[in-house]
Amino acid sequence: MIIENLDNNKLFIVYLLINILKEKNIRGYLVGGAVRDLILGEKVRDIDIGLEEDPKIIIPYIENHLISFTYHEKFNTSTLHFKNGESIDLIRCRKEKYLNNGGLPIVQPSNIRDDLFRRDFTINAMAIDLLNGEIIDYHFGKEDLVNKRLKKIHENSYLEDPTRIFRAVKYAMRYGLEISDEDEIIQCIQNGAIDTLSVDRIVKEILMILEEDTWTEALCYLNELNIFKVNKEVLGKPNTLESYDNILLRILNLFYSLEREEDKSILINNSIIPKEIKKGMGRYLYEKDIVEKLQLQNNNYNIYNILEKSTYIERVILLWNKKLKYKIINFEKNLNNSKILDENFIKSIKGKSGREINEIVKNIKKASLCTGIKGGNLKWL
Structure with a gap:
């Protein structure tokens, strides 16, 4: 058998x-x-x-x-x-x-x-x-x-359950099959079949596609079907902070690649994706001033101050922006170097007020971040 x-x-x-x-x-x-x-x-x-x-x-x-x-x-x-x-x-x-x-x-x-x-x-x-x-x-x-062909079984299959459209693409890419019903699928999409699905059901299908070895090919096919629009140049682009072996990076990459805000919002407004991931995507989408501020800065100290309160998820997303790539990398490298002073040592200096100590910390941090020189004990203080 x-x-x-x-x-x-x-x-x-x-x-x-x-x-x-x-x-x-x-x-x-x-x-x-x-x-x-x-x-x-x-x-x-x-x-x-x-x-x-x-x-x-x-x-x-x-x-x-x-x-x-x-x-x-x-x-x-x-x-x-x-x-x-x-x-x-x-x-x-x-x-x-x-x-x-x-x-x-x-x-x-x-x-x-x-x-x-x-x-x-x-x-x-x-x-x-x-x-x-x-x-x-x-x-x-x-x-x-x-x-090598993929075919539905019965009439109105894709209208009854439009999640089958996502699965058709998933199986076609996994096994190298031609979708025999492509014209019918396109017609269903144009007639609003996807709109009859709940956000959670759509996201579940997307996550199953993201688990596939052929996830980028499948997303490009969905793009051609106009289920959503993706920037193919960014899709699957390497990220120095994480590996695509982690499906969470694939979620973030899809999010960044989506060109329509309504498509991005689907990945934020559901009960399936972990809250921290959704929070990071939401901050990136709705607090866009961080991108504009970073683009204007070439000073490591100012970049550090802008990114200091950002989440790791936000920085992973920002890393796909080629104009910000090296600023994010420098920030990650400087994250440990920013704690350059022994604060107990500074506070032990007699005759210095709290304001003066804060100013000293600020200036030394600025010097360290902009020059790459670590402060050590800074005995000359």
């Missing part, structure tokens, strides 16, 4: 479930992306098992292999965390009905045929019957993989 190509930990879990399914005479299937990746010979990221029964029937028989699990009553799904480090989702096969475009569907328990029909693309709508090892492919997903 093709499932033999799973790594050992995943394979252990799948065979554990197969034995239970056979014993209890329950229909179960490996579904979705895992089947796609097995056919392609790619590393399987996630394991989803579709059952034609409620997953809570299965859980008692595998509890001794689990660290923990969560069960979602509304959808009859469960996420299982195993002691061998793997996590899988048990999903009740279901059919879906959308009452409003862009909204969440109403679900109803059903069989594997309906479950595969509700999925986004033909390449994700395949299953492996765990009882006999057969591949179930009602929508010719395997053929589309061979022919």
